[in-house]
Amino acid sequence: MAAAAVRRMRLGSQGxxxxxxxxxxxxxxxxxxxxxxxxxxxxxxxHAVRSGVTFLDTSDFYGPFTNEILLAKALQDGVRQKVQLATKFGIRVSDGEINFCGDPAYVRAACEASLKRLSVDCIDLYYQHRIDTRVPIEVTMGELKKLVEEGKIKYVGLSEASASTIRRAHAVHPITAVQLEWSLWTRDAEEEIIPTCRELGIGIVAYSPLGRGFLSGGSNMVENLSEQDARKGMPRFHPENVEKNKVIFERVNAMATRKGCTPSQLALAWVHHQGSDVCPIPGTTKIENFNQNIKALSIKLTLEEMAELESYALANLVEGDRYPSIWKTWRDSETPPLSSWKGE
Structure with a gap:
């Protein structure tokens, strides 16, 4: 597929x-x-970059660190100049324990370390991966603003942040994008977070737009997960919930058959149809799956088809939470008021 087949979009209102x-x-x-x-x-x-998919998403937490190192190798030989590189900070692993950190000194140290691992001078989009509820968001954003002014990052993003956190952060320095989980069977951000982003001119980056693979392969995909796969610990992938959720996949698959596409393409097309300010970032490890995914850009859905798809995965029809209770999401992202901050 030629590069011209993947259209370009403005993400957020900062350029x-x-x-x-x-x-x-x-x-x-x-x-x-x-x-x-x-x-x-x-x-x-x-291959993705040659195909026109130039927005690459990573994090220092993936590995930890090894995914950024992988990206650095892929970006050699002139590839860096063709891509928009997004990475994240804010999740630390210490003695096997995961914690979240937004202290200014840590923000700066994490950015410097990512720049070094990625072998770049500047990160295009730098997200706070999870919100540190001990540190006022204004304090974290203050340090990110300095990094923008110093030319180490171009744009600032938040991931899994509540509407109030987004508003407070945006008041310190413009937020370019909010990354959130959004797919046919994960729609809880639609009530407040997505309208807030649109009010403020913030782009929306949808991760896991294929339901972590479930909307691609249903129960067959779950049965083939390795013992090392983190999805095994996610409530929606527990056997008793898969048994109920497989009906959702079967209905999506049936519509995809009628439309002459794959269930993955149909689920991705649904996300694309949410608006011109939405950019899904499906992951894959196979070139053939990547090639299938970008064809979703050319699938057209009517309002009736959108409504039918949504009826398959209403909230009361999806069994299991998207994360185990130990994993923080936007529901847990409120931070103390700035007046309470006493310094590091």
Whole structure:
């Protein structure tokens, strides 16, 4: 597929332009089973860029660190100049424990470390991966603003942030994008977060737009997960919930058959139809799956088809939470008032 087939879009209102579909790179290195062969993943990333998908998403937490190192290798030989590179900070692993950190000194140290691992002078889009509820968001944003002024990052993003956190952060320095989980079976952000982003001119980056693969393969996909795959611990993938949720996949698959596309393409097309300010970032580790995913950009859905799809995955029909209770999301992202901050 030629590069021209992947349209471009403005993400947010600060000037960032990206491919209308991105590439989530996490599964290449972490969480979804063992790390994949490095040479194959470099080839996949470069194939994506040649195909017109130039918005690449990583994090220092993926590995930890190994995904950024992989990206650095893929970005050699002139590839860096063709991509919009997004990475994240804010989740730390210490003695096997996960914690969240937004202290200014940590923000700066994390950015410097990511720049070094990625072998770049500047990060295009730098997200706070999870919100540190001990630190006022204004304090974290103050340090990110300094990094923008110093030319180390171009644009600032938040991931899994509540509407009030987004508003407070945006008042300190413009937020270019909010990354959130959004798919046919994960729609809880539609009530307040997405309208807030639109009011403020903030772009929306949809991660796991294929329901972490469930909307691609249903129960068959779940049965083939390796023992190292983090999805095994996610409530929606527990056997008793898969048994109920498989009906959702079967209905999506039936509509996809009628439309002459794959269930993945149909689920992705649904996300694309949410608006011109939305950029999904499906991940994959196979070139053939990538090629299938970008064809979703050309699928047209009527209002009736959109409504029918949504009826398959109403909130009361989806069994299980999207994360185990130990994982913080936007529901847990409120931070103390700035007046309470006493310094590090």
């Amino acid at each position: 960032l332009e990206v491919s209308a579909q991105g590439l989530g790179c996490m599964g290449m290195s972490a969480f979804y089973g063992p790390p994949k062969p490095e040479a194959d993943m470099v080839a996949l990333i470069r």
